[in-house]
Amino acid sequence: MPVFTEYASSSRELRVLPSFAPPLPRLSPNPTSNGEQEKYEVVIAGAGPAGLMLNLLLARYGLDDNSLLCVDSKPGTLKSGQADGLQPRTLEVLKSLGLSDEILCEGCQMWEVAFWNPSEDKDKVIERTSIVPDVAVPARFPHEVTIHQGRIERILETDLLRYSKRGVQRNSKVVSVKIDESKDPEYPVVAEIETEGRRRTLRSKYLVGADGAHSAVRRSMGLKLEGESSDHIWGVVDLVVDTDFPDIRRRCAIHAPAGSVMVIPRERIATGDYLTRLYVQVDGLAKPDSDQTPVGDLDRQKEEAKVRRSQVTLEGIFAQAVEAFKPYYIRPKVDGAIDWWAAYQIGQRVANQFSVKDSKGMDRVFIAGDACHTHSPKAGQGMNVSMMDSYNLAWKLAYAVKGLTPNSTPGNPNPILDTYHTERHTIAQQLIEFDRAFSSMFSGKIGTAEDGVKALSHDEFLEVFSTGNGFTSGCGIEYPDSLAVEKTLEKNIQNPVSGTDYLGGCLRPGRRLLSIKLKRHADGYPRDLQDDFPSTGRFRLLVLTSDDLLNPHGKSAKALSALSASIISRSPSSLVEQVVIHPKLPRPVFDWKDIPSEIKLHSEMRFYSGFTIDDAYATYGIDPQKGAIVAVRPDGYVGAIAALEDTERVENYIGRCVRLLP
Amino acid sequence: MPVFTEYASSSRELRVLPSFAPPLPRLSPNPTSNGEQEKYEVVIAGAGPAGLMLNLLLARYGLDDNSLLCVDSKPGTLKSGQADGLQPRTLEVLKSLGLSDEILCEGCQMWEVAFWNPSEDKDKVIERTSIVPDVAVPARFPHEVTIHQGRIERILETDLLRYSKRGVQRNSKVVSVKIDESKDPEYPVVAEIETEGRRRTLRSKYLVGADGAHSAVRRSMGLKLEGESSDHIWGVVDLVVDTDFPDIRRRCAIHAPAGSVMVIPRERIATGDYLTRLYVQVDGLAKPDSDQTPVGDLDRQKEEAKVRRSQVTLEGIFAQAVEAFKPYYIRPKVDGAIDWWAAYQIGQRVANQFSVKDSKGMDRVFIAGDACHTHSPKAGQGMNVSMMDSYNLAWKLAYAVKGLTPNSTPGNPNPILDTYHTERHTIAQQLIEFDRAFSSMFSGKIGTAEDGVKALSHDEFLEVFSTGNGFTSGCGIEYPDSLAVEKTLEKNIQNPVSGTDYLGGCLRPGRRLLSIKLKRHADGYPRDLQDDFPSTGRFRLLVLTSDDLLNPHGKSAKALSALSASIISRSPSSLVEQVVIHPKLPRPVFDWKDIPSEIKLHSEMRFYSGFTIDDAYATYGIDPQKGAIVAVRPDGYVGAIAALEDTERVENYIGRCVRLLP
Structure with missing residues (x-):
């Protein structure tokens, strides 16, 4: 646009800098x-x-x-x-802070897990039993990142x-x-x-x-x-490998006759090579001191553990890995080029x-x-x-x-x-219980019964892995009832949510709001709903209107008017924001003037069709004829759910968490 | 992972910094x-x-x-x-540089265009004729960003x-x-x-x-x-508006009886408000000096244009916009809060x-x-x-x-x-030709014939808009034949590409490689193919193998071996990289050892199933029984396409662009 006469108001640095959180x-x-x-x-x-x-x-x-x-x-x-894994829920949170791009683009996206077990064919030694998705629950990012x-x-x-x-x-x-x-x-x-x-x-x-x-x-x-330590000692190594093992770029659980190894593919590094992390069970390298370390005596446990761990060497870990990978070879791509290694003893406290x-x-x-x-x-x-x-x-x-x-x-x-x-x-508590189950199964051997310990079947292991997925993905955790999570409904109140597939997105106080894709009314932009729930410390009212939205005296209009008067206009400096979704309405085309004015006033750019892309009502378990109001906490967890008519309950919930103006 | 004994090699800053382009x-x-x-x-x-x-x-x-x-x-x-629009192809390029995240997240994604025209209903004055997608061609980002x-x-x-x-x-x-x-x-x-x-x-x-x-x-x-200027004068204003016009967040072409306006929704600014850009035709504000400015006499043209533009004021532009938006109101949200404005005269040179x-x-x-x-x-x-x-x-x-x-x-x-x-x-040249057609149609009036000028129908306008989409999106441009674009095939050579839907992805020398989604062999990661064509200045050979890939003496194996010997191993410091896609093979499950070793050697992390997600062969117009080799330039444009058997032609093409080692 070169040929013009232009006039600009004062310099506006804030137009060119990245946004700051309010x-x-x-x-x-x-x-x-x-x-x-x-x-x-x-x-x-x-x-x-x-x-x-x-x-x-x-x-x-x-x-x-x-x-x-x-x-x-x-x-x-x-x-x-140290640590290297980011779960789907953590990725959602980093996205809500605008910090996920480098992680998603330059980290290693881990989409699949391969299970390797002893083969009946003696020449094969080990064989791939199955490949399954690494994350089996709905999530905005259905994978881990290392x-x-x-x-x-x-x-x-x-x-x-x-x-x-x-x-x-x-x-x-x-x-x-x-x-x-x-x-x-x-x-x-x-x-x-x-x-x-x-x-x-x-x-x-x-x-x-x-x-x-x-x-x-x-x-x-x-x-x-409080808690205890187990006997199993593991080594962990980060390096660039040279191997003919076919699944080196997948997360792998290898239960070989020679011992267990877990493969964690890692990110690409500056040389252009890809890192690999190996967890290797190295019990054999360390002498057990006693059959059972006494529970509770942490000092003695620690001392003994330290002595046993000190017997572990990098060469020992690697020799053990080489055995477990057989008949495939594995070695550092460049001799001695190990990024980092450590020995640790499993413990849950x-x-x-x-x-x-x-x-x-x-x-x-x-x-x-x-x-x-x-x-x-x-x-x-x-x-x-x-x-x-x-x-x-x-x-x-x-x-x-x-x-x-x-x-x-x-x-x-x-x-x-x-x-x-x-x-x-x-x-x-849930974490250490899951970890105890998962770790001990992982340290066990598949298909063999030794020392009177019951053999572990591949199916048992896979089940612990899969049922744990809600927890390990971070997407299935549920906070208990409290001031900030209203789970209990009074007797005569019907739950506005039908269905119990909470992992699938069904709304539930204490669980995070699943992201779905919706088309925005104002501009037709297909958006991830979680993008209207950024981590700026605000509470949000997610109003799923009923299909009477076009009726100025309907329950949707009444609810929007009541929420505006009792909560939104009383919240200091937009501390409570409103997001609105509508179901299929009797008239497919409508404008701002056809719907309650509170929608444009409070939610012009946060108002969506709930059916053009994903089906919001089916996913969240809400009847389009009834609608619902969902109070979502600043951390994206559902705090309370009420019927459209029951705005008082929402007001009470928000009023317990937020100091509303009189 | 708290309880451990750890050993790290030297400090590795490059592990924590964002990647640098090689x-x-x-x-x-x-x-x-x-x-x-x-x-x-x-x-x-x-x-x-x-x-x-x-x-x-x-x-x-x-x-x-x-x-x-x-x-x-x-x-x-x-x-x-000044400028504010990024086209889909530019977004692809910014993505290939790792620079698209802030733009996509904080810019205004423009997905739809609304057309407003004079209404036959006198009370309505103007009415929405249609809403169409802003970008109608396949692209990795099927929208513009302002x-x-x-x-x-x-x-x-x-x-x-x-x-x-x-x-x-x-x-x-x-x-x-x-x-x-x-x-x-x-x-x-x-x-x-x-x-x-x-x-x-x-x-x-x-x-x-x-x-x-x-x-x-x-x-x-x-x-x-070289070129000319037209008579039409336009004003452009950036501001936060207050309006009841229903499509203010869509790109709009408004042809009102009172004049034409173009609405460009813009990004959210630090106040939380959303900017809008208005282009307003303001011919009436400036006195035309002559019927026809003489072509070629740039100095005189410029002088006259300057005088006419200087008659344009912000108030004038805004008064004109107010007329064109009627019966809807439009005003600055805060009095006088205009970000920037300018007057310009359309010209193509x-x-x-x-x-x-x-x-x-x-x-x-x-x-x-x-x-x-x-x-x-x-x-x-x-x-x-x-x-x-x-x-x-x-x-x-x-x-x-x-x-x-x-x-x-x-x-x-x-x-x-x-x-x-x-x-x-x-x-x-294409740009100014398109712009001349588009601008003059936009400056015309719809549905009225004045001063003997033929009236413009909405359908005519829409057609220019739609057929121009390949060009305006940047996705349909095609470079002519040259040293770096080999279009002409010798007589007896059959084109490995069948089909001519080049906008739809069909391969064509001189056009950019359309991004498709493919599942990676090594780790099951569903990736955008363009992510293997980052803007690091490298040429790439995209090998679409034939379905005989498992045959060690088949044409795919021979092609991979020839390319390795004649090009890849002769290119200085990975100046030519290789990406490989395979069609459905006779055996669905296979490992590295079952396919030519050059794939793992050169393309371990750039080897894909061409059918599990998108159908690469159908999209690109390649017969899975025949395959093809595509030389892609560092800027993502296809340079040459050859049959799998014709590696010599690829070698000749690359050899003209890249100094291969002897």
Whole structure:
């Protein structure tokens, strides 16, 4: 467009920068400062995936560098090893933060799992029993991604630096924490921080220990990990392999006569080569000290485990892998070119409490990630469950700090904070139970009965794998009843949802809203519904109208009008947003003037046909003649479901979570 | 994975950074430097979309800051106005550079076009005649995206800074250029650069003028824009509107009795509001000076146009829009909050030559973007065609500089560089022809015959719009026969492609390879084929094998073996990559050992089932019993197609473009 005379208003930097998440409003007074004492509203110990996720979310919600401090003992993000798996639900969350592109494009998308078992043909030794999809439940991203943990950390930290000038305070760790309400009751948490040998004391309103399995925060607060260790020792190796094994780029469970190996294909690296991670069972390399390590005596267990693990060498792990892969060969592509290796012993432990209250009953110190649950790496859960701990805690903490929950005046107990333990402890328990079952089956041998141990059939193993898929994908987890999850309906109230295929998308309080594809009214854009539920800390009302939407006196019109008056117009600064879906209507073509004005007013760009692409009503289990209102929490989990006529129940639910204006 | 003993090899930063594009190998000597004279291999004048795209591509191909300089007169990227539309083919190219995510997620995806015309019902005034898809041809992204040009520039420049320390040299412009072979024949291009009033002279091997419609490079080199201007004057406004017009979020062509308006929905901005661009015909606001502006007398035309445009005001444009939208209201959402506005006169001009040679016949100076073609903005082509000029030139220039073309010794004419003019001048001609037809129809009135001008029917307008879609989407353009596009088959050779639905994907030299979805053999990952054709400057052989692939002596095996020996193993540093697709085979399950070893050797992660998801053979027009070999250029356009038996022809084609090792 070269030939013109042009006139522009003032320079508009914000037109060219990537979008910033809109901060949450603040109803509480701004934080005080008395100059002398270093004080923050929230302190985070640790900047692994759990700590960084929390830090980033709180920064996006509007806690600035004066309000928020995150310290980490490492000098930078991780460089090799450790976690490498992202589950479908974690990918949905990263997408909701606009952070999934590099991961999806440059990570290794893992779509299939191959099972290899002993062959009856002696020459074959092992054979492929089956190939199944890696993820068997509906999800926006129906696959896992493997990618180096350090890269996830770098992606989170890079984005953090758009919102925080300081970023993570490195080479610094929390060495002790206590709650002291005597001096400065608004900032009762006292933490000792050590930076390169120098110690300082600081105070905060809240502190979160995301400082790993050896958490100083957990120890300081007297919280205990409970659980046990097993005898099985495994080695794990990251490398570029040269092999003629046909399924090296699929996730594989190999139960060979010579031992078990798990293959995890990994991302492409700078050389153009593709990494592979191998988990190799190496019990034989270490001498068992006793038949049964005593449960509960953690110190002795740890000591023994350390001795046994120290007997494991890279050469030993590799020799064992070579045996298990036979008759196929496997070797490092370049001699000695091993990225990273480790030996570990399977153990499942979980903390009895995920938070500690002050004397008034207010939760003040939290633990998240490895600090509250440890387990085997084999189900690929660690990094995911850890980040999801933070994802669960972040909005609750931000609401508490910013005075967005009802009665959240300083010092008053805040019941929404209690739901962090309720919800995440439930998931951690399920995690270690699944991991125990999965790991022990994986360490068993298929088709052989040795030492009186019952042989494991391939079908049994496959069943544990498949039924666990809802859990391991992250898509099937369900939070229990609480202030923030309204499961119980009063007696005379009919459930607006029919059907129980919750994994398939049927709506259920406590479960995440499945993404479906819908056509937008305003512009015909076929969109993923989850894109209207970004992680900006907002509650949303998802209104599935009934088919009387064109009737200005119908129940849909009444519901939209009531929600507008009782919730949306009373929520501070768009803290509650509205998304509307309509079923097939008696007249196929209609305009804004034909439907209740609240739709254009509140939801012009969040209003969809619920049937042109996916069938929203069938998927979610809602009768198009009746409709429903779904309250969705800031983390994308369904909080409450009500009939269109029952807007009062929605108002009550939102009113318990959000401080609505009078 | 907390309980372990770990061992990591050296720190590996490259595991955590985003991937870098692999540079092209260099067969030519490194550039000389004599210290005194500032010298570069390539100088780019201008850092708008065309200049930045070229700069980024050359930097990714491995031209470093000593080899490459880009100057721009502006202090930074654009802040408002100008171009805003990205076509499906441009989106494919941005995706091939890993730069599409922000654009797709935060731009405005434009999926539908609404046509509004005079209504027979006098009260209605105008009515919607139809809604049609905005893009009617198969494309990886079947929609356009509107987003501020400055944002595209920022995305390109941010990525550039990963490869170049200097980035764009700002506040600097090329004021004159000449070719002087007498002093330093290797660096014959002499450019005068002005930086904040200070002038300096520098030399280069090549110089590209991407310096806009008033290009100093074009003027210096004596190249002429040819074409004419029309009488019609249009106003363009970017703003957030308040309106009850039902299709404000769709692209609209409104032919109202009161005049024509085009609505372009735009991206969401930082306030949460959505921008709209309006094109408004404002002929009535300006006094026509003559019935016909004389063709060819550009200076007089320009002067007159300037006077007429200066009579146009924002208020005038808006008053005209208000009339055209009646009975609907339209106004700025906030009084006076206009982002940007301009008045322009439709004109179509194209340069007679896109490059200038030295005395030996070597192309030395090129022009790209608005410097070589100007036209109306209404078809949304400008930014796209400009970037695609650079996309076409970049690999040819990089090959010339790095000595990757045959006989490309210093000073020797390089026939591949000639194809830049041949190919892009063809497209520019088509562009201005389409634009002339589209613009004049758009400026006409529908359903009325005035002043003896024939009335335009809606169907006629719709037909121009639809048949133009192959061109405007960028997906249907076809480069003519040349060294790099082998269209002519010798007499006795049968075309391996049957069918002529080239827009539908049928293979055709000179057209881009349509992306299809295929399942990868190694890991079952359903991938977009274009993801194996990233813009890294490599040629690719796409081998569609025949169904005899399992036969070690079949024609597929022979072709793969011949290509490996004659091309792939002779191409410097993976300059030619191989992608393989197979049709349904007699045995559905097979492993690497059952197929020619060249597939795993060269294409382990680029080997697909051609039928499990999309039907590659049907889409591309290849008989599964015969197969074919397709040579694809670094810019994704098909260069040559040969039968499986005819590897010699592929070798000849590649050998003309790439300097194969002996």
